[in-house]
Amino acid sequence: MVNWPEALDPALLRPGRFDRQVTVPLPNQAERAAILRVHARGKTLAPDVDLDIVARATPGFSGADLANLVNEGAINAVRADRTLIEPDDLDAARDRVLLGRREASNALLPEERHAVAVHESGHALVAALCEHADPVAKVTVLPSGMTLGVTEQLPEAERHLYSEGYLTDLLAVRLGGRAAELVVFGEGSSGAANDLSGATHIATRMVRDFGLSPAVGPVGYATAHPSQLGETTEEGAPQPYSQQTQRIIDQEAARLLREAEERATGLLRDHRRALDRLSDLLVVRETVDGSAVLDVLREEQRERRPADGGTPGPASGGLPRVSSGIRVPDEEHRPDAAHAADREESAAAGGEPR
Structure with missing residues (x-):
């Protein structure tokens, strides 16, 4: 599997060889909710956590991003000495996935x-x-x-x-x-x-x-x-x-x-x-x-x-x-x-x- 099909030698893409290209799109909202439920198994969520709302708030997230979000939410709860993952934990985790870590020294x-x-x-x-x-x-x-x-x-x-x-x-x-x-x-x-x-x-x-x-x-x-990877053009292409x-x-x-x-x-x-x-x-x-x-x-x-x-x-x-x-x-x-x-x-x- 490759992410840049245009980088392959054209000979490899001739009929009868690796001529089939399958694009795997990012998950939609319903799929993101299902992925979140999979990664939330074994973790204790607070009663007011709605994974459908979390899915709605994460457009463009891949399955790996969603797994990271749930794990970061669990880490936030542990740091706060809580046994339940609350909505604020997932909100903070989402910001970290999107923006990076919040440093207290960056005042x-x-x-x-x-x-x-x-x-x-x-x-x-x-x-x-x-x-x-x-x-x-x-x-x-x-x-x-x-x-x-x-x-x-x-x-x-x-x-x-x-x-x-x-x-x-x-x-x-x-x-x-x-x-x-x-x-x-x-x-x-x-x-x-x-x-x-x-x-x-x-x-x-x-x-x-x-x-x-x-x-x-x-x-x-x-x-x-x-390609789903963006709009990069081949260098030197007219x-x-x-x-x-x-x-x-x-x-x-x-x-x-x-x-x-x-x-x-x-x-x-x-x-x-x-x-x-x-x-x-x-x-x-x-x-x-x-x-x-x-x-x-x-x-x-x-x-x-x-x-x-x-x-x-x-x-x-x-x-x-x-x-x-x-x-x-x-x-x-x-x-x-x-x-x-x-x-x-x-x-x-x-x-x-x-």
Whole structure:
């Protein structure tokens, strides 16, 4: 078995030899739940552990990743001198599998903590204000691995197709952290490097592969090999388009990114009070779930309502519920706190690491 079929000698792939290629995809949500139950045998789970929720929060995990997650959850429980594996143990284990180990010595300076809180608050609020974005599950400013903070989004359902609206909102969310820095501090920082890299990759694929740019038109120039390992092209392989087309692709990708940044910046300026409150809350509590983000937006909405209790309008500084795209559900529809675990981006989806 090989992971890179394109690396095989073509003579080996002639009919009658090793000419059959079987692609083993990553498990879907139902399969992940079944795999988790297998690896949870012999381990004592707390009554409130729901492996279906854990499976929903682990898109893109392989069977080995899921086994590692359960084992790490058991280790967390043992370190806490508990005999039961609790949801928080699995949540922490998932973050470790995705982001790396959390080092207590990796402490941030006070001004750095505030900057990270502003950055992650930008991601979270833009996600809550965009109609097609995945709901926010958790926001943290605790450094883990190579990340200083993370905004995790939990898809409502496992997607196989991504609409233009979803991808456009995804770009805005990716650039929400940098936009928050521009709104609060008046300048960006190096903390947005990973966000910019991921957003550029998405924007380029929108133009080059998905035909979502009017300048390029309904033409796809996908250069990926048919392999589940990603989009790496063979070194030295010629591009299927000219340098002039490449220039147009670069210009269109840059346009999409500029528009996404302007949109995110506009949303955060309109909701500056919510941005300040959420960042202050993160500095104090370090980690909040998605319901806290919605609570901050609800509080801002209440403050914008006229004194007579009427429906706020644009003239009174109110927040139009539909035209603004804000998704603030009623109390009975708030996401359960137990769902506060993610995944990108992503891996179109995922967390948004700094």
